[in-house]
Amino acid sequence: MMQLFPSTYFTYKNKQLYCEGVAVTQIVKQTGTPTYIYSKKYFEDASKEFDEAFRAVRHKIFYAAKSNFNLSVIKTFIELGSGVDVNSEGELYRALKAGAKPEKIILTSVGKTKNEIKLGLERDVLMIKAESEEEVYLINEIASSMNKIARVAIRVNPDVNPKTHPYISTGLSENKFGVDSETALKLFRKQKELKNILFTGIDMHIGSQITTLSPFVEAVEKLANLFLILKKEGLELIHFDIGGGIGIQYNDEKTFSVNKFAEALLPIVKKLNCEIIFEPGRYLTANAGILVTEVLYTKKNQHKNFLVVDAAMTDLLRPSIYGAYHHVQPVKLDESRSEIIADVVGPVCESGDFLAKERTIQKCEHGDLLAVMSAGAYGMVMASNYNARRKPAEILVTGNSFSIIRARETFEHLVFDEENYL
Numbered sequence: 001m002m003q004l005f006p007s008t009y010f011t012y013k014n015k016q017l018y019c020e021g022v023a024v025t026q027i028v029k030q031t032g033t034p035t036y037i038y039s040k041k042y043f044e045d046a047s048k049e050f051d052e053a054f055r056a057v058r059h060k061i062f063y064a065a066k067s068n069f070n071l072s073v074i075k076t077f078i079e080l081g082s083g084v085d086v087n088s089e090g091e092l093y094r095a096l097k098a099g100a101k102p103e104k105i106i107l108t109s110v111g112k113t114k115n116e117i118k119l120g121l122e123r124d125v126l127m128i129k130a131e132s133e134e135e136v137y138l139i140n141e142i143a144s145s146m147n148k149i150a151r152v153a154i155r156v157n158p159d160v161n162p163k164t165h166p167y168i169s170t171g172l173s174e175n176k177f178g179v180d181s182e183t184a185l186k187l188f189r190k191q192k193e194l195k196n197i198l199f200t201g202i203d204m205h206i207g208s209q210i211t212t213l214s215p216f217v218e219a220v221e222k223l224a225n226l227f228l229i230l231k232k233e234g235l236e237l238i239h240f241d242i243g244g245g246i247g248i249q250y251n252d253e254k255t256f257s258v259n260k261f262a263e264a265l266l267p268i269v270k271k272l273n274c275e276i277i278f279e280p281g282r283y284l285t286a287n288a289g290i291l292v293t294e295v296l297y298t299k300k301n302q303h304k305n306f307l308v309v310d311a312a313m314t315d316l317l318r319p320s321i322y323g324a325y326h327h328v329q330p331v332k333l334d335e336s337r338s339e340i341i342a343d344v345v346g347p348v349c350e351s352g353d354f355l356a357k358e359r360t361i362q363k364c365e366h367g368d369l370l371a372v373m374s375a376g377a378y379g380m381v382m383a384s385n386y387n388a389r390r391k392p393a394e395i396l397v398t399g400n401s402f403s404i405i406r407a408r409e410t411f412e413h414l415v416f417d418e419e420n421y422l
């Protein structure tokens with residue numbers, strides 16, 4: 001039987017899908033498809049819930065902008081009191097444009113360019129997270145040439161298995177991220193020699209879409225030990241950064257609540273007596289968003305039914321790249337229709353271009369609208385222009401009204417960087 005994704009932000013009223021108080025059909029009448037729609041209330045509730053769960057310790061949330069870097073989305077989190085975790089010069093640019101204060105920005109990335117480090121120092125961001133020995137020395141050198149003291153955290157790879165998709169697992173020793181504990185200790189112990197660095201934190205991020213607590217507990221315990229060793233030796237770090245990675249429900253996976261997350265970690269981090277930092281992305285955004293697409297054709301061969309829709313891997317890459325599951329459901333329910341099992345596929349010239357496989361769904365017709373659920377994180381940010389497709393529009397719903405927060409790309413936009421060279 002056709003399953004509908006459980007959500008209090010995307011619900012059916014009179015068999016029509018709504019985002020908060022606005023009918024999805026009303027939005028796409030104006031914007032066309034494919035279009036991303038986000039619920040502002042979801043952003044607010046998730047952010048408050050996270051904050052509340054950790055009220056027993058001094059903590060700060062740095063929203064991981066990579067999960068959804070639309071300026072209005074970043075701005076929403078800034079207004080909710082969050083800082084921003086940025087992974088590149090481009091995300092730094094976006095965060096500043098959205099109104100983030102540099103002292104509430106963390107600069108991440110396993111491969112920062114000299115320019116990115118310089119920019120971070122020029123802007124005076126809260127801290128730069130170093131991910132290798134060479135990077136620590138380079139930050140020291142650049143800071144020295146700028147007559148600055150760089151606030152630096154070291155990202156430690158705790159070598160735990162986050163039990164998630166291999167592409168989004170980052171905390172195993174075989175992964176490219178961070179440095180091992182011994183190297184971290186060695187670097188922290190060079191504090192006196194590194195005249196233009198002030199070590200302010202220890203950091204981890206072990207992966208994404210993690211649905212069990214044990215990898216977090218194991219990793220936080222390991223890093224807390226390091227933190228306490230350093231403290232004994234006289235190096236007082238002021239931040240302990242747990243990163244992001246909390247898994248959310250896409251299908252029927254069992255996840256943990258943010259309260260359970262806090263319950264598991266609070267006893268460990270309380271002992272550190274420092275500020276605890278989090279960098280959640282997906283938790284705050286994934287189930288805040290849907291991608292709405294129109295059925296272009298229905299077809300059938302000896303093996304399968306296909307729903308050919310106007311959204312593609314260029315709009316939502318996750319199914320193609322990770323085999324990720326996203327619920328797909330009709331915008332208008334019609335119980336009089338029978339159900340079929342179908343693949344939902346896009347117009348791009350690749351067999352890897354699919355949004356869903358073998359789903360039970362009500363029979364569709366040309367022109368029907370479908371909602372691809374849980375698309376608020378790593379959706380639009382991973383969109384591309386392959387096949388010279390224009391990136392979709394983005395909409396933010398607030399209560400009974402909605403606003404366009406990114407217009408659909410134009411054809412002029414597609415050739416903007418090239419036409420002067422013709």
Ligand code: LLP
Pocket residue numbers: 064066067085108168205207208209243244245246279280281282283318322377378
């Ligand atoms: N902090 C760091 C250093 C990160 O690398 C990431 C995500 C986060 C925080 C936020 O993690 P989250 O809370 O969202 O799990 N494109 C993939 C996800 C890649 C995650 C990369 N890093 C996907 O679509 O599943």
